[in-house]
Amino acid sequence: MASQGFRNGQSVQDLIAKSRNRKGKKITEKTMPILLFIAALISVLTTIGIVFTLIFETFEFFQRVSITDYLFGTSWLPFSGNNPTFGVLPLILGTLKVTVIAIIVAVPIGLAAAIYLSEYASDKARRTIKPILEVLAGVPTIVYGFFALTFVTPILQQLIPSLKIFNALSPGIVVGIMIIPMIASLSEDAMSSVPNSIREGALALGATKFEVALKVVLPAALSGIISSAVLAISRALGETMIVSLAGGASPTFDFSVTGSIQTMTAYIVQVSSGDAGYGTTIYYSIYAVGFTLFVFTLIMNLLAHYISKRFREEY
Amino acid sequence: MRYIDDSVVMKRMKTRLNRNKGWKALFLTGTLFALLCLVILLVRIVTQGVGYLDWDFITNFASRRPENAGIKAALVGSIYMMCIIAPVSMILGVATAIYLEEYAKKNKINDFIRMNISNLAGVPSIVFGLLGLTIFVRALALGKSLLAAGFTMSLLILPVIIVAAQEAIRAVPQEQREASYGMGATKWQTITRVVLPAAIPGILTGSILALSRAIGETAPLVVIGIPVILRFLPDGLLSEFTALPMQIYDWAKRPQEEFLYVASAGIIVLMLFLVIMNSIAIFIRNKFSKRY
Numbered sequence: 001m002a003s004q005g006f007r008n009g010q011s012v013q014d015l016i017a018k019s020r021n022r023k024g025k026k027i028t029e030k031t032m033p034i035l036l037f038i039a040a041l042i043s044v045l046t047t048i049g050i051v052f053t054l055i056f057e058t059f060e061f062f063q064r065v066s067i068t069d070y071l072f073g074t075s076w077l078p079f080s081g082n083n084p085t086f087g088v089l090p091l092i093l094g095t096l097k098v099t100v101i102a103i104i105v106a107v108p109i110g111l112a113a114a115i116y117l118s119e120y121a122s123d124k125a126r127r128t129i130k131p132i133l134e135v136l137a138g139v140p141t142i143v144y145g146f147f148a149l150t151f152v153t154p155i156l157q158q159l160i161p162s163l164k165i166f167n168a169l170s171p172g173i174v175v176g177i178m179i180i181p182m183i184a185s186l187s188e189d190a191m192s193s194v195p196n197s198i199r200e201g202a203l204a205l206g207a208t209k210f211e212v213a214l215k216v217v218l219p220a221a222l223s224g225i226i227s228s229a230v231l232a233i234s235r236a237l238g239e240t241m242i243v244s245l246a247g248g249a250s251p252t253f254d255f256s257v258t259g260s261i262q263t264m265t266a267y268i269v270q271v272s273s274g275d276a277g278y279g280t281t282i283y284y285s286i287y288a289v290g291f292t293l294f295v296f297t298l299i300m301n302l303l304a305h306y307i308s309k310r311f312r313e314e315y
Numbered sequence: 316m317r318y319i320d321d322s323v324v325m326k327r328m329k330t331r332l333n334r335n336k337g338w339k340a341l342f343l344t345g346t347l348f349a350l351l352c353l354v355i356l357l358v359r360i361v362t363q364g365v366g367y368l369d370w371d372f373i374t375n376f377a378s379r380r381p382e383n384a385g386i387k388a389a390l391v392g393s394i395y396m397m398c399i400i401a402p403v404s405m406i407l408g409v410a411t412a413i414y415l416e417e418y419a420k421k422n423k424i425n426d427f428i429r430m431n432i433s434n435l436a437g438v439p440s441i442v443f444g445l446l447g448l449t450i451f452v453r454a455l456a457l458g459k460s461l462l463a464a465g466f467t468m469s470l471l472i473l474p475v476i477i478v479a480a481q482e483a484i485r486a487v488p489q490e491q492r493e494a495s496y497g498m499g500a501t502k503w504q505t506i507t508r509v510v511l512p513a514a515i516p517g518i519l520t521g522s523i524l525a526l527s528r529a530i531g532e533t534a535p536l537v538v539i540g541i542p543v544i545l546r547f548l549p550d551g552l553l554s555e556f557t558a559l560p561m562q563i564y565d566w567a568k569r570p571q572e573e574f575l576y577v578a579s580a581g582i583i584v585l586m587l588f589l590v591i592m593n594s595i596a597i598f599i600r601n602k603f604s605k606r607y
Contacts (some may be wrong), residue, residue, distance in 0.1 A: 025501065029502065037414055043428065044427070044431050115342050133350075141532075142567070149567065150359075177349075208335035210339065211331070240440065265439065269538070273537055286445065293442065301437035
């Protein structure tokens with residue numbers, strides 16, 4: 001186009017003036033930011049959509065079931081025909097059982113892997129192991145669920161004869177395995193960002209690598225490590241397919257880990273895969289349970305955010 | 316007077332060095348345990364499922380008899396669903412990232428958008444399922460269709476894509492933008508002709524990884540109510556469909572032992588799918604990414 005312009009005897013100034021006055025370009029410059037802003041609003045709308053959906057349908061649920069019965073009831077029997085009860089505590093307890101077992105498994109192993117990768121491993125080893133751990137994080141949860149049901153549970157049953165087919169222990173352990181990479185990789189990031197000069201200072205004073213890791217790096221990276229654990233808890237709370245496949249569907253209000261349980265997520269799955277009619281109390285109950293779960297994970301996410309912001313050591 | 320007693324130092328040094336060795340071994344064990352889990356998981360599933368994996372398994376529809384069961388409808392459904400998720404989530408995600416990185420000024424609204432995205436990334440997938448059920452399936456009356464599931468999954472992976480695209484855009488050095496402005500380019504021209512071409516490898520890598528997460532995600536599909544046993548292929552955006560993880564979930568729940576092997580075979584197909592997608596992502600990252 002430029003060469004055409006010159007051929008017609010126009011100067012460069014003319015071309016610039018012409019292009020500046022072109023209407024299309026001006027409109028593009030003005031409208032694109034607005035369009036992009038609208039796209040950015042979609043994510044806000046998603047949050048609003050989630051919150052409103054949950055609140056709306058939960059409100060509907062509380063028209064039929066009293067709030068105190070829901071929050072403090074210790075019996076969750078929505079399918080018992082004559083006298084269904086909707087006390088959410090057994091579901092929360094089931095969720096917590098799985099989460100606690102998962103954290104007991106994942107935090108020590110994930111942290112060990114993080115320390116090894118950040119403090120001991122050679123550069124080459126780190127570059128091989130980290131991507132493999134990321135593969136572990138990319139395995140779909142349905143695969144983990146299948147693994148829990150068909151591999152971990154039978155092995156555990158040999159060790160603990162009283163263990164039921166559906167229990168809290170097996171999905172708890174497998175959820176733990178699932179979140180190991182998350183803890184390992186986030187904690188490793190936190191430890192790697194501790195500057196080397198501090199490590200070298202400690203080493204020069206005669207500290208061993210273990211002493212450096214324990215007394216220098218860990219305290220400096222603590223906020224990142226704790227927030228990674230809190231994020232992992234949030235992930236374990238919301239985990240669905242592992243607990244649906246291996247956890248069972250009987251919400252009980254006790255502290256046994258060998259018997260069948262039901263988590264909040266597993267209940268939503270159970271109702272969704274059955275045919276609870278639209279508009280029934282059971283239909284609305286999945287929103288109340290979903291809302292409860294949402295509040296739990298939201299608190300955890302905000303907490304993780306707060307910890308990593310508030311207690312971060314800046315170098 | 317001696318400040319340092321060599322014999323004491325030597326004695327204590329030994330225990331300290333041994334402790335270092337012991338803990339190193341323990342840390343290594345932790346790392347190896349995680350890797351071992353992956354190996355056991357893969358070996359177990361391959362040995363269980365490989366016997367059922369043949370061409371008939373790919374081309375057959377679901378069946379009540381394990382030896383005839385196949386994943387045709389699920390495989391095609393998953394691929395169709397991906398064809399919806401990929402454009403929707405990438406257009407929205409990249410647009411949001413461009414806005415946040417290039418246009419957004421530091422004010423309350425934009426801070427809120429940023430905080431909202433990081434919180435959205437932590438919402439459990441099953442809650443997205445409830446959103447999809449209420450908004451897409453019922454309120455917009457899309458039914459249990461490809462479109463409803465595709466939209467739900469797009470929203471689910473949107474935060475991941477936004478963050479990946481933001482990182483890729485941020486990695487383009489400021490000098491390149493300034494050079495472009497210096498040549499007289501407008502902001503939008505700079506974005507489309509300088510920033511985006513440089514950021515596209517990073518954006519694609521992040522998006523493909525996010526997509527592979529959407530392919531393996533089951534919980535939202537269950538909540539939306541995607542049917543499992545379908546003997547036809549989806550014929551339009553509003554058609555019913557089923558997806559690979561749904562099919563695997565259904566098989567895994569069945570009491571007959573044979574179906575466990577069928578489920579393993581399904582998992583192999585799903586994992587192969589993911590391996591291919593991840594390889595493409597790694598290939599793009601290694602081949603096209605530039606360091607400045």
